[in-house]
Amino acid sequence: xxxxxxxxxxxxxxxxxxxxxxxxxxxxxxxxxxxxxxxxxxxxxxxxxxxxxxxxxxxxxxxxxxxxxxxxxxxxxxxxxxxxxxxxxxxxxxxxxxxxxxxxxxxxxxxxxxxxxxxxxxxxxxxxxxxxxxxxxxxxxxxxxxxxxxxxxxxxxxxxxxxxxxxxxx
Amino acid sequence: xxxxxxxxxxxxxxxxxxxxxxxxxxxxxxxxxxxxxxxxxxxxxxxxxxxxxxxxxxxxxxxxxxxxxxxxxxxxxxxxxxxxxxxxxxxxxxxxxxxxxxxxxxxxxxxxxxxxxxxxxxxxxxxxxxxxxxxxxxxxxxxxxxxxxxxxxxxxxxxxxxxxxxxxxx
DNA sequence: AGTATACGTCAGTGTTGTTGACATTCCAAC
DNA sequence: GTTGGAATGTCAACAACACTGACGTATACT
Numbered sequence: 099x100x101x102x103x104x105x106x107x108x109x110x111x112x113x114x115x116x117x118x119x120x121x122x123x124x125x126x127x128x129x130x131x132x133x134x135x136x137x138x139x140x141x142x143x144x145x146x147x148x149x150x151x152x153x154x155x156x157x158x159x160x161x162x163x164x165x166x167x168x169x170x171x172x173x174x175x176x177x178x179x180x181x182x183x184x185x186x187x188x189x190x191x192x193x194x195x196x197x198x199x200x201x202x203x204x205x206x207x208x209x210x211x212x213x214x215x216x217x218x219x220x221x222x223x224x225x226x227x228x229x230x231x232x233x234x235x236x237x238x239x240x241x242x243x244x245x246x247x248x249x250x251x252x253x254x255x256x257x258x259x260x261x262x263x264x265x266x267x268x
Numbered sequence: 269x270x271x272x273x274x275x276x277x278x279x280x281x282x283x284x285x286x287x288x289x290x291x292x293x294x295x296x297x298x299x300x301x302x303x304x305x306x307x308x309x310x311x312x313x314x315x316x317x318x319x320x321x322x323x324x325x326x327x328x329x330x331x332x333x334x335x336x337x338x339x340x341x342x343x344x345x346x347x348x349x350x351x352x353x354x355x356x357x358x359x360x361x362x363x364x365x366x367x368x369x370x371x372x373x374x375x376x377x378x379x380x381x382x383x384x385x386x387x388x389x390x391x392x393x394x395x396x397x398x399x400x401x402x403x404x405x406x407x408x409x410x411x412x413x414x415x416x417x418x419x420x421x422x423x424x425x426x427x428x429x430x431x432x433x434x435x436x437x438x
Numbered sequence: 439a440g441t442a443t444a445c446g447t448c449a450g451t452g453t454t455g456t457t458g459a460c461a462t463t464c465c466a467a468c
Numbered sequence: 469g470t471t472g473g474a475a476t477g478t479c480a481a482c483a484a485c486a487c488t489g490a491c492g493t494a495t496a497c498t
Contacts, residue, residue, distance in 0.1 A: 115411050115412075122396070123434055124411070125305075125396070128301075130422045130430045131417075131422050131426075133345060134426060150485090166445095167444075167446090178446080179487080182445085182446065186447095199444095203494075203495060204443065204496070206444085226292070232421040233290075240414075241290075241294070244294070244413050245293070245294065246407075247403065247406040247410050247413075248300075248414070249301070251398065252301050256301075264296075267289055320453085321454060338475085346454085349477095352479085356478085356479095373463060373464085373476095375475095375477085376477070
């Protein structure tokens with residue numbers, strides 16, 4: 099749909115994917131897809147006393163074990179009061195443990211307990227299943243494009259956070 | 269599929285984009301990108317008494333003028349009580365008008381007022397600007413892939429809603 | 439000693455989601 | 469035509485989760 103027909107060398111022809119209508123479709127696709135993206139974990143969490151905020155915290159603690167509260171704050175982009183409420187319940191329920199830093203005793207390093215890891219696994223299995231199905235249906239080229247556009251859509255600080263995580267993980 | 273870069277004909281080679289690590293990067297890309305996606309309208313709305321829910325309602329009323337409350341409900345995926353609170357303030361502030369249906373008096377058809385249209389324009393200009401910039405940076409092929417993956421990620425009902433909107437708009 | 443940083447907490451507020459109860463309107467069975 | 473159920477929309481109360489602002493404590497840096 100984008101350009102297969104644009105055989106002409108005239109550059110205006112190539113910009114059809116930037117019309118307002120195309121952009122609006124992109125916006126709506128993003129809206130509907132994000133709903134699907136969060137639907138499965140939300141369903142699982144609804145039965146427990148947890149919500150999406152807990153999922154996010156668990157995800158990134160799993161991804162970067164030993165991360166400090168401050169670091170998590172920057173990644174999640176919420177206030178410390180908001181994160182603290184979530185963290186407090188997760189610690190009280192024994193899903194997360196917080197260890198005082200060795201080199202800097204002001205810092206608290208966060209880790210998942212075994213139970214926390216199990217929940218993380220359950221949640222990310224559900225989310226990955228949908229992502230895997232979508233990726234498989236779309237094919238590798240589409241997936242590459244998907245990632246390219248999403249990265250271009252982030253704020254620069256988020257790009258940095260994303261890239262840092264990407265590198266530590268791979 | 270004709271991936272130019274996958275040199276091997278062995279099909280297992282082609283599934284590298286489905287590893288758990290790749291999927292997790294996709295999940296995180298989605299998370300960070302959605303933050304950017306909503307950031308600009310959120311900033312504009314923060315000054316007013318409105319939030320993201322108001323933006324969504326305004327967007328889809330603009331997109332499908334005369335839509336009923338029930339129809340909007342299905343698109344937005346919230347309870348009617350939740351939507352009603354948002355709608356009530358928008359109507360009270362003169363951004364939306366609700367007209368009793370002619371054939372079925374139970375239905376209310378929703379329209380933007382001139383002031384509502386102005387706000388919609390402001391918000392969607394901001395959101396489109398970011399989307400346009402991301403699209404332009406990524407290029408037409410990446411955009412096509414982006415849309416393909418997002419569509420595959422939606423629930424089937426959402427796919428229908430998305431397709432219906434896409435067709436009425438284009 | 440004095441300032442800055444990291445973390446936790448209390449109190450208050452706003453948006454947005456939920457459930458429950460209720461009014462109005464339509465339609466079909468009686 | 470009347471009645472009862474289904475559909476549509478409204479009002480009220482409550483929960484989750486974000487925000488701001490202020491404060492306290494422990495530790496680090498200079």
